[in-house]
Every structure is written in C-alpha cells, then in structure tokens.
Amino acid sequence: xxxxxxxxxxxxxxxxxxxxxxxxxxxxxxxxxxxxxxxxxxxxxxxxxxxxxxxxxxxxxxxxxxxxxxxxxxxxxxxxxxxxxxxxxxxxxxxxxxxxxxxxxxxxxxxxxxxxxxxxxxxxxxxxxxxxxxxxxxxxxxxxxxxxxxxxxxxxxxxxxxxxxxxxxxxxxxxxxxxxxxxxxxxxxxxxxxxxxxxxxxxxxxxxxxxxxxxxxxx
Numbered sequence: 001x002x003x004x005x006x007x008x009x010x011x012x013x014x015x016x017x018x019x020x021x022x023x024x025x026x027x028x029x030x031x032x033x034x035x036x037x038x039x040x041x042x043x044x045x046x047x048x049x050x051x052x053x054x055x056x057x058x059x060x061x062x063x064x065x066x067x068x069x070x071x072x073x074x075x076x077x078x079x080x081x082x083x084x085x086x087x088x089x090x091x092x093x094x095x096x097x098x099x100x101x102x103x104x105x106x107x108x109x110x111x112x113x114x115x116x117x118x119x120x121x122x123x124x125x126x127x128x129x130x131x132x133x134x135x136x137x138x139x140x141x142x143x144x145x146x147x148x149x150x151x152x153x154x155x156x157x158x159x160x161x162x163x164x165x166x167x168x169x170x171x172x173x174x175x176x177x178x179x180x181x182x183x184x185x186x187x188x189x190x191x192x193x194x195x196x197x198x199x200x201x202x203x204x205x206x207x208x209x210x211x212x213x214x215x216x217x218x219x
Contacts, residue, residue, distance in 0.1 A: 022074075022088040024050045025164060030088075032081035036071035038064065043081045052076045057085065089164035108138045 024030050029048045034041040036058040046052065056073035062084070069086035117131035134142045 021051050021053055024048055024052060024083075024087065025089050026087050030083045032074075032076055032079065032083060034081060036060070036073075036082045038084070040082070044076075044079065046074075046076045046083065050076060052083075052088065054088075055080065058082070104136060104138065104140060108136050108140070111135050111137050 024046050025048065027048050029045045029050070032043045032046050034043060052074040054072055055075055058071040058073075061068055061070055064084055064086065067084075067086035069084065071082050072085040072088060073080065073082050074088075112135040113132070115130060115132045117129070119129050130144075130146050132144045134144070136142075
C-alpha cells in the first residue's frame with residue numbers, strides 16, 4: 001500500500017493596505033521606477049528580502065508574467081518609487097515547509113484547535129480517521145487529516161498573492177522531491193513536473209476568488 005501525502009493551500013486574493021510593510025519576493029529583487037510603468041525610469045534595485053512600506057496603490061490593473069495586480073508606490077529604505085504589487089508579499093523568504101510554523105507570519109499564535117471528526121474506517125484499509133482544524137490569529141487555518149498510511153494538510157491563507165504561492169511551492173519542494181520549476185505564466189493552471197521516480201508533482205491553479213496549490217507525493 002502506497003502512502004499518499006497531500007498538501008493543499010487555498011489562497012484568497014491579496015489585500016494590501018496603506019502604511020503596511022511588505023517583503024520584496026523575486027530572487028533578482030525589484031526595480032524601483034519613477035512612475036507606474038515598467039518602461040519608466042529605473043531609480044534603483046530593491047534587493048530580495050527587503051522590507052518596504054506601501055504609500056499608494058495605483059487604480060489600474062496590469063498583467064506581468066501572468067500575474068494581474070496594480071502598481072504600488074513604496075518607501076524602500078527612505079527612497080520612494082513604484083514597483084509591481086504582484087511581487088510584494090507577507091510570506092517570509094525562508095519558508096522551508098518543514099513544519100506548520102515555517103509557513104506562519106512571525107509572532108502568529110494558535111487561537112483555537114478542535115477535532116471535528118474522528119472515526120474508525122474499514123475501507124479501503126482498516127484504521128482510525130481523524131480530521132483536525134487549527135486556527136491562528138493571522139486568519140490562517142490548517143486542516144489536518146490522517147488515516148491508514150495517509151495524511152493530508154490543507155493550508156488556508158487569507159492574504160497572500162499568486163507569486164507568494166509560487167514561492168511556497170518552490171520551498172515546499174524540500175518536503176517532497178526534486179521538481180523542475182517553470183516560470184509563472186498567463187495560463188490558468190501551472191503544472192510542476194514529477195521527479196524521475198514519478199513520485200511527486202505540484203499544481204498551482206488560479207480560481208475566481210483565489211489560488212489553490214496542490215502537492216501530492218507517493219511513498
């Protein structure tokens with residue numbers, strides 16, 4: 001009997017507020033520009049991992065590298081300019097997925113934990129089935145399900161964007177297998193190839209109200 005480890009991350013659309021701090025996500029950093037246009041003057045490059053403060057959000061949406069979002073005016077270490085909002089996020093870059101805690105914002109804490117289902121099943125294999133929900137003050141909810149040679153963790157994030165979802169897949173690769181990663185595209189579904197042993201794959205799928213990430217791995 002193969003063991004199935006499945007992780008689903010459901011992400012709603014990102015909500016960015018004036019005055020809040022965000023992290024620069026791309027490995028190459030972000031070009032700070034003079035106006036809300038990728039052809040405008042480049043003022044400087046804001047390094048990856050930098051913490052910036054949101055000043056203003058442009059009203060017009062634009063699609064860049066398959067990501068639809070606004071431009072944001074930010075303060076980066078005392079210098080103001082515009083960057084594409086789709087590359088700013090709240091998830092820390094050093095996510096490893098080695099534990100639930102690595103996916104949570106700093107200082108987050110459990111507000112409630114409850115077992116909502118627990119029963120003994122005889123099919124397809126005999127064993128105890130448990131479903132548990134854990135709520136965090138940030139709004140994140142973790143659903144853990146376990147059974148005979150099986151477990152699944154569903155992570156529900158209220159406020160991160162598709163680029164952060166893409167980075168979570170890359171960092172969660174440490175838990176699963178060595179997957180080759182495509183670029184973020186305009187397609188509704190982004191598929192990450194299985195490893196050479198055909199034991200794992202991942203899918204990011206854009207939904208009308210957010211993004212779903214599915215990790216599957218067979219031992």
